[in-house]
Amino acid sequence: KAGVTQTPRYLIKTRGQQVTLSCSPISGHRSVSWYQQTPGQGLQFLFEYFSETQRNKGNFPGRFSGRQFSNSRSEMNVSTLELGDSALYLCASSPQVAGGYNEQFFGPGTRLTVL
Amino acid sequence: DQQVKQNSPSLSVQEGRISILNCDYTNSMFDYFLWYKKYPAEGPTFLISISSIKDKNEDGRFTVFLNKSAKHLSLHIVPSQPGDSAVYFCAATPKAAGNKLTFGGGTRVLVKP
Numbered sequence: 001k002a003g004v005t006q007t008p009r010y011l012i013k014t015r016g017q018q019v020t021l022s023c024s025p026i027s028g029h030r031s032v033s034w035y036q037q038t039p040g041q042g043l044q045f046l047f048e049y050f051s052e053t054q055r056n057k058g059n060f061p062g063r064f065s066g067r068q069f070s071n072s073r074s075e076m077n078v079s080t081l082e083l084g085d086s087a088l089y090l091c092a093s094s095p096q097v098a099g100g101y102n103e104q105f106f107g108p109g110t111r112l113t114v115l
Numbered sequence: 116d117q118q119v120k121q122n123s124p125s126l127s128v129q130e131g132r133i134s135i136l137n138c139d140y141t142n143s144m145f146d147y148f149l150w151y152k153k154y155p156a157e158g159p160t161f162l163i164s165i166s167s168i169k170d171k172n173e174d175g176r177f178t179v180f181l182n183k184s185a186k187h188l189s190l191h192i193v194p195s196q197p198g199d200s201a202v203y204f205c206a207a208t209p210k211a212a213g214n215k216l217t218f219g220g221g222t223r224v225l226v227k228p
Contacts, residue, residue: 004158033214043159043204043218056215090158094214101147101166104214106158 002026004093004107012113018079021110025072025093031055032074033104034066037088046089049074050096078112086114118142119207121219129227134192136222138205141186145207149216150179150190153202162203163190195226 005024013019025032033056034046045058049068066076072093078085088111092104120139128134136150146167151159165172165179165188172179178191192199202223206216 031214033216035216035218042220043206043216045215045217048214050213056213058215092158092214096214101164101208101210102214103161103164104216106151106160108156108158 004091004105006089006091006107006110008110009108010111010113012115013081014115015081015083017081018077019081019112020075020077021089021091021112023074023076023091023093023107025074025091026095026105029093029095029105030072031094031096031102031104032068032072033092033094034074034076035090035092036060037090037109038084038086043090046076081114083114085112087112117220118145119205119217119219121203121205121222123222124220125223125225127225127227128195130197131194134190134195134199134224134226136190136192136203136205136224138188138190138219139186140188140207142207142209142217143186144209144211145217147208147210148179148181148188149206149208150177151204151206151218152199153204153221159204192224195224197226197228200224200226 033048048056068074088109094102149164150162153159205219
């Protein structure tokens with residue numbers, strides 16, 4: 001089975017622009033979560049989508065948004081980019097089998113640099 | 116407010132010896148705990164997990180211990196191998212929160228040959 005794929009792998013933007021990152025989960029996985037990793041704040045949960053609905057949300061401003069499509073692929077969008085948005089953005093998918101915790105499988109991430 | 120803390124940013128250990136990584140948490144709602152390993156330029160890889168109904172879980176060279184009263188968990192790697200050199204993250208979640216993981220800051224492990 002192919003793993004979680006994220007595109008693009010690297011991205012450079014300037015302040016004020018917006019960006020869209022894409023994530024393709026493992027085939028059959030219905031849950032997709034997004035995380036931000038920065039040197040200062042570590043790994044922080046952004047949001048989770050399941051069956052095209054946002055199920056969980058972290059403490060990030062409204063500039064950060066996401067969506068999930070019927071094939072479980074997900075995109076996240078950051079509008080009005082700030083320097084502090086420079087980070088590694090990680091996507092994780094989960095099979096979401098009923099009962100108990102389901103392991104999350106992470107993609108390699110998208111490295112976003114905001115100049 | 117850091118709900119999950121890894122107080123040791125780095126750890127150096129000789130090949131063949133035991134590596135012990137520690138993690139503390141403050142949120143009493145956490146009832147599922149995980150350890151991930153991360154190499155540079157890759158996403159985290161799941162290692163081992165433990166539910167709050169257990170105090171120990173073992174998988175090969177990896178053992179996780181949970182002390183609920185102290186809100187502390189540890190990961191033991193025995194024996195340590197050079198390929199174990201990576202950054203290790205502990206993470207926690209209340210099962211009710213589904214896949215919303217709260218991560219610690221990570222511990223960089225260097226295993227010397």
